[in-house]
Amino acid sequence: MFKQITNLNGDERYLIFSLLMFLAFFIIVGIMLFRMKKDYAEQMSQMPLEEDNEINKMDTENL
Amino acid sequence: MQIEKFSYDNKIVRNFGIATLVWGITGMTVGLLAAIQLFWPFMNFETQYTTFGRIRPIHTNGVIFAFVGNAIFMSVYYSMQRLLKARMYSDFLSKVHFWGWQSIIVASIITLAMGFTSSHEYAEMEWPIDIAVVVVWVIFGINMFGTIIKRRERHMYVAIWFYIATFVTVAVLYIVNSVQLPVSGWKSYYIYAGVQDALVQWWYGHNAVAFFLTTPFLGMMYYFLPKMANRPIYSYKLSILHFWSLIFIYIWAGPHHLLYTALPEWVQNLGVVFSIMLIAPSWGGMINGLLTLRGAWDKVRSEPMLKFMVVALTCYGMATFEGPMLALKQVNAIAHFTDWIVAHVHVGALGWNGFMVFGILYWLIPRIYNTTLYSKKLSSIHFWLGTLGILFYAIPLYWAAVVQGLMWKEFTPEGTLKYGNFLTTVLQILPMYMMRAVGGALYLSGVIIMAFNLVKTMKQGKLIANEYAEAMSLEPTIVKERGIHRRLERKPVLFMVLALIAILIGGMVEMMPTFMISSNVPTIASVKPYTPLEIQGRDIYIREGCMGCHTQMIRPFRSETARYGEYSKAGEYVYDYTYLWGSKRTGPDLHRIGQKYPNKWHYDHMLDPTITSPGSIMPAYPWLLTQDLDYASTPGKIRALTILGVPYTTDYADKSIEEARRQADLIVKDLEANQVKTDSDKEIIALIAYLQRLGTDIKVNADTK
Numbered sequence: 001m002f003k004q005i006t007n008l009n010g011d012e013r014y015l016i017f018s019l020l021m022f023l024a025f026f027i028i029v030g031i032m033l034f035r036m037k038k039d040y041a042e043q044m045s046q047m048p049l050e051e052d053n054e055i056n057k058m059d060t061e062n063l
Numbered sequence: 064m065q066i067e068k069f070s071y072d073n074k075i076v077r078n079f080g081i082a083t084l085v086w087g088i089t090g091m092t093v094g095l096l097a098a099i100q101l102f103w104p105f106m107n108f109e110t111q112y113t114t115f116g117r118i119r120p121i122h123t124n125g126v127i128f129a130f131v132g133n134a135i136f137m138s139v140y141y142s143m144q145r146l147l148k149a150r151m152y153s154d155f156l157s158k159v160h161f162w163g164w165q166s167i168i169v170a171s172i173i174t175l176a177m178g179f180t181s182s183h184e185y186a187e188m189e190w191p192i193d194i195a196v197v198v199v200w201v202i203f204g205i206n207m208f209g210t211i212i213k214r215r216e217r218h219m220y221v222a223i224w225f226y227i228a229t230f231v232t233v234a235v236l237y238i239v240n241s242v243q244l245p246v247s248g249w250k251s252y253y254i255y256a257g258v259q260d261a262l263v264q265w266w267y268g269h270n271a272v273a274f275f276l277t278t279p280f281l282g283m284m285y286y287f288l289p290k291m292a293n294r295p296i297y298s299y300k301l302s303i304l305h306f307w308s309l310i311f312i313y314i315w316a317g318p319h320h321l322l323y324t325a326l327p328e329w330v331q332n333l334g335v336v337f338s339i340m341l342i343a344p345s346w347g348g349m350i351n352g353l354l355t356l357r358g359a360w361d362k363v364r365s366e367p368m369l370k371f372m373v374v375a376l377t378c379y380g381m382a383t384f385e386g387p388m389l390a391l392k393q394v395n396a397i398a399h400f401t402d403w404i405v406a407h408v409h410v411g412a413l414g415w416n417g418f419m420v421f422g423i424l425y426w427l428i429p430r431i432y433n434t435t436l437y438s439k440k441l442s443s444i445h446f447w448l449g450t451l452g453i454l455f456y457a458i459p460l461y462w463a464a465v466v467q468g469l470m471w472k473e474f475t476p477e478g479t480l481k482y483g484n485f486l487t488t489v490l491q492i493l494p495m496y497m498m499r500a501v502g503g504a505l506y507l508s509g510v511i512i513m514a515f516n517l518v519k520t521m522k523q524g525k526l527i528a529n530e531y532a533e534a535m536s537l538e539p540t541i542v543k544e545r546g547i548h549r550r551l552e553r554k555p556v557l558f559m560v561l562a563l564i565a566i567l568i569g570g571m572v573e574m575m576p577t578f579m580i581s582s583n584v585p586t587i588a589s590v591k592p593y594t595p596l597e598i599q600g601r602d603i604y605i606r607e608g609c610m611g612c613h614t615q616m617i618r619p620f621r622s623e624t625a626r627y628g629e630y631s632k633a634g635e636y637v638y639d640y641t642y643l644w645g646s647k648r649t650g651p652d653l654h655r656i657g658q659k660y661p662n663k664w665h666y667d668h669m670l671d672p673t674i675t676s677p678g679s680i681m682p683a684y685p686w687l688l689t690q691d692l693d694y695a696s697t698p699g700k701i702r703a704l705t706i707l708g709v710p711y712t713t714d715y716a717d718k719s720i721e722e723a724r725r726q727a728d729l730i731v732k733d734l735e736a737n738q739v740k741t742d743s744d745k746e747i748i749a750l751i752a753y754l755q756r757l758g759t760d761i762k763v764n765a766d767t768k
Contacts, residue, residue, distance in 0.1 A: 015332060017572070018333055018569075029307045033303055036300060036549065037545075041298075047216075047220045048142075048146065048285075048290055049290070
């Protein structure tokens with residue numbers, strides 16, 4: 001399987017460059033996640049559950 | 064800070080919901096008709112408007128842009144208002160968006176049935192419709208960003224990021240893929256040719272799956288699944304990681320649609336590597352979704368909408384594992400051009416997209432009508448019909464693919480092809496095609512039951528057109544937030560720019576060298592531009608959608624060169640505006656069909672394929688024998704191709720009609736010598752001219768510069 005990506009007559013540079021770019025990108029996102037506070041992540045994950053209440057079921061025409 | 068009172072616009076959500084139902088049933092019915100035609104060709108009613116080549120793009124575009132598209136807008140308009148605690152930016156823009164999109168769908172159905180097609184898969188609509196799509200998409204974007212800007216929630220939830228990425232990427236993909244030079248009101252040529260056109264098309268085609276059928280659905284999952292399960296998402300951090308990885312990686316994977324073709328090998332390999340890597344972020348999303356149901360699995364037993372969501376996520380997991388496996392060259396060598404690809408696509412479309420839309424509709428419609436679902440039992444029946452439908456659809460096609468893929472490659476001990484007649488391999492899989500149609504019918508019947516159930520639900524409730532809501536006003540930020548991503552989540556424009564950069568990198572690395580370094584597409588001295596009559600014949604080939612069933616790409620395998628002839632070279636396609644490599648072999652490859660059969664064979668074959676190939680499932684094209692060729696359009700076409708770079712002489716356009724007639728007369732004379740009476744004005748003559756030219760340039764003199 002790996003022959004597909006090793007014998008490229010010099011075109012390996014495209015692969016290596018692309019993979020390095022992704023690795024750098026991945027590390028940056030990883031650092032951001034590492035620095036993220038747990039309580040903030042929890043607060044954000046609750047967001048879709050916040051808005052349900054009885055008043056929402058009313059049409060403004062009925063108010 | 065003060066509490067502000069406002070309302071959510073549910074009417075636009077309802078409208079998109081109804082459109083989803085209507086176009087879902089329409090698109091799937093056309094798909095079922097196409098599936099039946101593959102074993103009963105006469106089901107095209109022998110009219111050109113309902114023949115397979117023309118209704119296939121109606122089905123694909125209808126299901127993708129009409130059914131799924133309307134479902135996306137329904138879900139985005141519902142969830143975005145609530146996540147941002149704001150009504151949509153402009154009711155007027157919402158209406159223009161809704162009616163604009165429906166008009167585009169109607170115009171697409173009519174024009175595709177009439178044969179106005181650009182041939183690029185999933186973007187077949189001609190240039191006036193392309194412009195309309197871009198305008199309506201921009202209107203959607205303005206409405207979306209206007210809502211984000213006037214929001215009352217400081218941070219954007221993960222669903223909104225997926226919507227932003229969808230908006231910006233689809234805009235880039237659609238515009239780049241649709242750059243065409245108009246020849247007339249409903250005819251144009253892409254500015255790209257051959258290999259480059261193929262790369263652009265599959266960069267678009269693959270990422271249409273990524274950014275129209277995946278990212279918006281992940282956004283919808285992140286909003287609706289927690290609502291249905293009444294549980295927060297399993298991991299917010301995982302959602303960040305898989306969001307950025309997914310949008311970065313997805314854009315690179317398009318070339319896996321072109322393995323073993325004339326595309327430069329380094330591009331193919333990039334596509335393979337990034338396709339394998341794609342498993343990780345895709346499964347990150349699936350796992351995050353399934354684990355959101357932790358502690359709520361008891362609800363899955365009793366709530367059909369959650370059953371739909373679980374099967375949707377499972378199908379997503381299956382399809383996103385299967386896709387990278389199909390991108391491995393060894394697997395691709397057998398599976399590509401077979402029904403495996405059709406099965407793979409439908410596991411994603413029927414399972415992931417369809418089932419998620421159904422789950423959301425069952426949850427959403429009762430809510431905006433302030434009522435309960437009319438019948439849970441009917442929705443349960445729908446679930447089982449749909450699930451059986453997917454199984455009956457996919458399994459026979461996997462079977463058919465393996466059978467046919469192996470038959471294509473089997474040799475006798477003497478070294479000749481065991482199944483040299485392509486038709487033998489088609490007839491072998493007809494029972495599987497029949498079972499596939501049964502699967503489609505089961506799935507469609509479930510959707511019709513759902514439509515009945517939802518209409519009854521609407522009737523028993525009353526639409527809350529303007530749903531009351533209140534929220535604190537948003538004050539300007541004074542304290543600088545510490546987390547980088549946290550700051551990013553309140554800056555929509557910066558977020559959009561970063562998402563744009565992430566998706567542009569892959570596209571640029573793959574496309575710029577292919578376009579700018581000439582060694583990537585070696586030219587062949589003996590390859591000459593098409594003659595005017597061949598151009599006309601090629602346009603008929605495109606109009607009838609022949610590339611839906613026939614490829615023009617012989618891969619460098621012994622089994623293919625023994626069957627079709629010399630393998631295809633990149634330099635053979637430099638004058639192919641647009642490329643016609645195709646993606647599926649329901650019929651044989653045609654790249655070396657030129658001069659293989661006499662003109663009369665082609666004439667008879669188009670009149671009734673069973674004359675020359677008994678048992679053939681190819682439709683007949685009798686109208687080509689009676690319809691007059693539009694010779695007057697020839698100079699305009701030649702001028703357009705000259706502008707695009709085809710080396711015709713300066714006065715060639717002026718004498719192109721005369722040239723075309725001269726070539727047509729030769730074909731007519733040859734047909735007459737074989738007892739066929741026709742005249743040079745008929746469309747069949749141009750099509751024969753084109754087919755007889757295919758692949759002949761390098762047979763004569765293979766001189767590579």
